[in-house]
Amino acid sequence: MFTLKNNFKILPFILIISCLNFLFFHIPFFNFVFENINYKSLSGFFVITSLVVLMILLNAFVFFLLLFLSQRIGKFILVLFFLFNSIAFYFVSTYGIIIDESMIGNVLNTNYEESSSYFSLKLVLYLIFLGVLPSYLIVKSKIESVSLKQFSILSSLTLLSALFLVFVNASNWLWIDKNSKKLGGLAMPWSYVVNTSLFYIHQHKKNEKEILLPDAKIKDNEKAIVVLIIGESARRQNFSLYGYSKNTNPLLSKTQNLFHFDANSSATYTTAGVKSILDHKETNDLYEILPNYLYRNDVEVIWRTTNWGEPPVHVKNYQNKKYLQANCKEDYCGYDEVLLNGLKEQVLASKKNKILIVLHTSTSHGPSYYKKYPVQFEHFTPVCKSVELSNCSKVELINAYDNSIVYTDYILYKTIESLKQLNSYKSTMLFVSDHGESLGENNLYMHGIPMSIAPKEQYEIPFIVWVSDASKMKVKKMDNLSQYHVFHSVLHFLNIESPIYKEDMNIFEYK
CATH class of the missing domain: 3.40.720.10 (Alkaline Phosphatase, subunit A)
Known part of the structure; x- marks a missing residue:
């Protein structure tokens, strides 16, 4: 029987973490998919199956890369993902929001008084059961390292599988592109990771100093x-x-x-x-x-x-x-x-x-x-x-x-x-x-x-x-x-x- 004292092989570990990430945080994502595609048709069933597999594979690849480069830093980032995912999932499922760049801007401009008004027992429970407990598993697990050769082989197989699924879904690209804003805004943790990056990139590009308008003239002395x-x-x-x-x-x-x-x-x-x-x-x-x-x-x-x-x-x-x-x-x-x-x-x-x-x-x-x-x-x-x-x-x-x-x-x-x-x-x-x-x-x-x-x-x-x-x-x-x-x-x-x-x-x- 597995205990936290046992060593994990890295491949089963990242697959477990990726599956947990998928199961815990993607109900709104697939609710949207089921509402906007004919899931009873063969093509609809294929799209949904492909999205599930792609999400698990691509997240597993990123998690694998993080842990291969540094287990300490990789675990730290995974813990952040689960903690932030649990909070983001609460707001998405409770208020029906989409986490796009504008929502990130809204969040970053929220002060303490406004943010504290959202506090509830339900939010705490989401944070504990979907964030803290998986984070404890991640921190306490001992993971066996792999060689560069093993990493290269496993990563290549993962990416080739993902590319194959993308290729065979070529006929569905139009539907995915049409709904990309919502799909991207519901995919954890990339909804807030990507859009936070975009927000700061666009903020940096904005004028640091406001552009002055042409001088104006008051035409009369009437109050x-x-x-x-x-x-x-x-x-x-x-x-x-x-x-x-x-x-x-x-x-x-x-x-x-x-x-x-x-x-x-x-x-x-x-x-x-x-x-x-x-x-x-x-x-x-x-x-x-x-x-x-x-x-x-x-x-x-x-x-x-x-x-x-x-x-x-x-x-x-x-x-x-x-x-x-x-x-x-x-x-x-x-x-x-x-x-x-x-x-x-x-x-x-x-x-x-x-x-x-x-x-x-x-x-x-x-x-x-x-x-x-x-x-x-x-x-x-x-x-x-x-x-x-x-x-x-x-x-x-x-x-x-x-x-x-x-x-x-x-x-x-x-x-x-x-x-x-x-x-x-x-x-x-x-x-x-x-x-x-x-x-x-x-x-x-x-x-x-x-x-x-x-x-x-x-x-x-x-x-x-x-x-x-x-x-x-x-x-x-x-x-x-x-x-x-x-x-x-x-x-x-x-x-x-x-x-x-x-x-x-x-x-x-x-x-």
Whole structure:
């Protein structure tokens, strides 16, 4: 009988480890394959069988190579694979995510507060049984070394077998290529290993210093304020302004001079979504974003945030959650309403005529939607109070999310009421979400699915605008908007002349 005190021959050992890796972490991978191929047909059966064998063989080859080069380093890397695999598998199976490059960016830009909200007993159990226990086996096993000749023969046979399977599946390459993004995002550990490498390669290629835009000119001395509120995970279909059956906008629905547009986000995760709202055009380059551009051109810019993931913001008045809460003594200080605390006074203290205020909220970020609003905004019950969203009923999950929209409605309304009191300024409020949110549709939760395959729930967003009577502005009749309309609309409202301004991307016009 085998005990950890026995020596393992290297070939049986790597086959066992590769098979464990396959059995433990690839249920979502093959669920996708079975859902998208006719597995009852001969060709479908052959594809599935080939994928199983290929996955085991290729992983075994990599594991073999690592252990041959150095058993100590090889074991260490294998332990990391199983630990990270167990965590990745939890999120893939629990929230239906795909681990592509954009998801890696989302993960790497997550702070402690957000990451801790995902903690659950289920995650601990996954980590222990699928990560720690196999890692113990790997560390304690004694593995016999092989000669270079044996390694070369075994490696060559493995690669030749893999190449043979690839060759005989030539007729199925089109299907595999078509679904490569999802297949690659579900294959452990290569989903996060490859995409983490790609993320850092692309980050390195980006401009280290932002590209400055052409200088702008303020054309008049009229006092004007724009409040840009960046929503978090706010999906359009749950706003009653857009026809949702539940009254999630009891205050905005009664507000005069309010307009709403259909809009689509350019991404399904925060960092890219926020960048798009602040950029002058669709680009992967690091151009000067709206607040930096206006601040450099003598506009008063106030940035307040309870969130994270924005591009570098270079303004004097940058106030994060910690700063805002330290200067707040009200009951609402633990929620997004803290963004409005003392804001009117800060505006009145400004010596400049043109003001841009950016409020970056976190109101509808999951999975703990019920923690994002004060108890008096719990209009819909019962609510989901589990971070494992699939454990909640559909009604509970949607109720918790809808309550966060009711709270968003209140924050927007309160912002508008504050602007009305600043009657010496012409003013407007724009609310645009960074992306949408999945709430169990097609067994998907939250956001982050690649845009090429993302469901509409993750990119259909609200674009809500209010203008003051004093502004003498009206909003154009426009169809579907993008996040890039924000930049040019703000320039127009503040009457700022710029070579990069595009009139067709502006939503305002004079009455």
